[in-house]
Amino acid sequence: MPFPILGSLTLRRRLTLYVALVSCVPLLALTWLQNTIARGMLERQVESSLRMEAEGLKDLMEAMLSEREVTARSWAEDPVLRNALKTRDATASDAMLALLQRRFLTLNGIVLFTDDGVALSASTPALRDEYARLSADVRRSPWFVEAQQERTTAEGVTEVNPIYQGQVLPLAVPVLEAGTHRRLGVLLAAFDWGQVSEMVKPALARAALRGHQSFALKVLRPNGQVLFDSRGAGAHDDRERLVVAAVDGVTVRDVGDGWRFEALVDPDEAYAPLIQARALVLTLAALFVAAAAAGSWLLARGFIRPIRALSEVMLHVVKEGDLSRKLDMEVGQDELGELAGAFLQLMASLRETAGSLNRATRVLGDTVAELQRTSEAQERNVSRQAAALQETQVTAQEIKQTSMLASEKADAVLNVAARAEAVGRAGEGALRESMGGFQALSEQVGQMAQRIAQLNERTQQIGGITQTVKDLADQSNMLALNAAIEAVRSGEHGKGFGVVAREIRSLADQSIQATERVRDILGDLGNAILSAAKMTEQGYVRVTEGLEQVSATGQHLNELATIIQDNASAVRQIAGAVNQQNAGIAQIFTAVTDLSGMMDETQAGLKATTEAARRLQEVTSQMEGVARAYRI
Template sequence: MANSIGKRILLGFSAVVVVLVALGVYALGQVGAVRDTTDAIVGRDIAMARLLDDLANKSRELGMLRRDAVIAYLSKSGQGGRPEDILPAWTRTAGDIENLLGDLTRSADSYRTSSRLPERAAIWKQLSDAGNESAGLFRELRPRAEGLFALITANDMAGVEARSAELNGRQATFIKSVANVRNVLDQSVIAGQRSITDLYDRTRLSIGLTLAACVILALLVTYIISRAVVRPLESVMAFAERVGGGDLTGRLEVRGSDEIERLARALNGMVVGLTDLARTNRAATADMTAAAAEIRASAQQQAASVEEQFAAVQETAATVDEITHSGAQIGARAAEVIATAQNTAQTSRSGLRATTDSAKAMDAIREQAEAVAGNIVSLSEKTQTIGEIITTVNDISERTHLLALNAAIEAAAAGESGRSFAVVASEMKLLADQAKGATAQVRTILSEIQRGINTSVMLTEEAVKRTTVGKARIDTAQRTIEETSARAEESVHTFQQIVASTNQQQLGIEQVMGALQNIRQASQQTAAGTREVETASANLTELAQTMTTLSERYRY
């Protein structure tokens, strides 16, 4: 048996988990068996039903083909029919029926040998016997039917009529046997449904019994855990409550070595320690009361001397504070001078940056002006090209005008037939006049553009010259501002050295003031400490009385 309560609980729950897992595996197995059995029963019944449906359809088709052949033969003498055309279809159908009967018996024998249920195996045996019976009837029916076709070929009408009547009876017997096989299959379906129901009931019963066993095991584990853990814990809690009430006379009984027994052993040791503590506490309380009285008297004497020392330190601190205030005013004035000098230097640096930016801007303006001049020169060259094009267009318009004049003369000479050509010549003359006028306007506009371009070139050159002059002036101003900024920086350094000396003096005064402050704070802390000691001694006296009361609470 395990000594640890944790191991006991783990063992109990492990058993429950194992049972639950086993139950789940068993239930899954039973459900799988039900499913497999159901699939097998339903699949076999459906396959056999389809086979029987095909067999019944082929049997009816075979009888219809035979009757059609007889009817065709009997009507042949009057209407000239061809019953021999039906023979190939009848032969194929007969072959299909033989194959279906063979499949029927083979499937029934296979299902009988692999069936899990005895009742289903017996039914499959009946189905195989019925199928064999139907196969025997068909083997008797087929040669008789083939003989009928031989009689038809021999044109034996009397034999055909006699054989046809006989085959009708045999056909009915064969179809009845097929129907009997279907009845046996219906019994198999009913037996399968009963088997599935029985298997489901058995599975549900077995799962229910296993679940009940699991519940009983869980209750048993709960009882064992309650007996091994809860009851010992209740006794330990009762003992702890008695100890909390001040009863140190009892002890717990220790029998084993599990967690609760170790807790009981620890509680017994704690009670022993509390008993010793209570005895020691009563003895120490009286000594503490006497010592608290002596400490209180000493603290009162020390408080009086500390108050005298604190008054002297206050007077010295007031004098040093006045010296510190004067030094602070000197430092403030020096700081203002440094701030003014720094502002001057900052202004100089700002002016220097501004002149530098202005110089860069003047260079950019000069470069842009030179680029504009280049663009204007290129534009002037393009206007000259346009002028040449306009000259060419003007020449074309003059030639067109001359051509139109000649066309008009030719049209006038042609008389009435040249009237339409005269209109065209007039339009060409008008178009030539318009083109000539347009070229004159464009030439005027180009002249104005050329004058504007020349003016722009002159202005751009003037702007470049002025930009160069402005750049030189800005360079001069930049050098002047650099000299001013350097002198301002020197002034700032000089004032900073003066302020550093003043700050060192002020620092020394502040150190003296800090030392006085520390002495004053130490005096205040000492006075507060003496008051706290006095209060602590009073509290110590009260604590001794309280401890006496608490120690009297325990019984041992």
């Protein structure tokens, strides 16, 4: 954060400060810009007004000076005045000058001088007598000197003339002789300078209407000498003034060439509206900023209250795990209302999720418990099947040994039959030995019949065991099918158990196929044993008959030889059947051994299934703990 101090403020105070700044800075900038523009406009307006007043005073003064100079020159061309200067007779000129003074109210006096400065005639006798005593001063006066040079000057306008008892504008013009233009004398017309105050009264009145009470007009010579000040003689002000001047040019020669006409006013008074407007704007800006701060505070309060309510509910949910708490606030249509609505939807979704999770964990727990029970039952069944297979394997081993012994006996019988045949061919002398051999053969055939009968019983027992194994495999197949169905019900959590169930079902199918093959082999073996038993019984009967015939008579020796040959052939058949039985029993033993290995694998798979069910039970317990963490 660029300003760390702002990080310690609350959101309400920061928002209030930001809104106040955002509203204050543009307002102050706009106020400054407006004040700058207004000041510039007011300055131009004041300057224009002052310039207009200065130019107006200049024009009035120019017009007045020109008019009075022209009037004085026209008077100087009067024949009465020329005649008075030539004849030195002032009777007519006095009457004329007195008449002019009465006619022109702005004229304080008019005097006719000779070329050497002697007052010859005047508008009043007193005025003539006064100038008569000042002939030397008249000759040195600037206005007299300039008039002799045929120029007009306004020198002495600032002085209070003792003769006229006030400020006058002395305009002196030469009196020239008609035709020759020879200078005869000088005519002095003293105009009242105080009339200038009357001339500027309209300008002062206009300024007063504008509220410029300090407005003043001044007339200055080029050297800075003040000729007129509307504030009065000797007015002095140390304060800075706004001044606009207009200068009388020299384009047209007159007595006011080079004069400076100034219009001035106090800046504070001239810019008083701007200062008042600035104070008003600043006051309004302060009020606006205060209103903006108050409004932003109220706005922030409106923002913070629902946010604080949401925060309290969220903290309560985080600390207590209680999803049942309601939001104590009104939901509006603005963004905060949308946020509150979304929060309410989130709380409802969390409550629904927690409820669903509780229900799912209960169902999953029941399913896992059922799966464990089923797995334990199947493990017990498979253990019993394994024990039965072990017994079957032992029995198959015994059958194998018996079959091997029967094969050896069959070989022995075959050898005996061969010897008996040799003995029968040898003659009658060997008959007794043959009788003994036949007797032994009869006994061996009886034993072999017993062995074959036992072998038949063993084969039937193996068939029963095989049927039991098939039933167990069918039961395993059904259990695997049920486990697969429960795994599908369990969803994602039962996928691993479903794989195990499919493997168990595959092993059960293989067991069923193997037992069917064993049953087929046992069937073939039983048929062969039955055939051997029948042949053995027939051989036993024939041996008995042969013994009876040999005992009854030795004449039947040839027949006995034939019988012995038949017996030898039967014995060979028995030997072949016993060999086939031995091969079948070996296959049965191999199948039972394979079935035992498969049962071991099935037991290992069931153990893995039990372990997976135990882990699934642990996960279920964890899910139950998570689900119980929230109250709904």
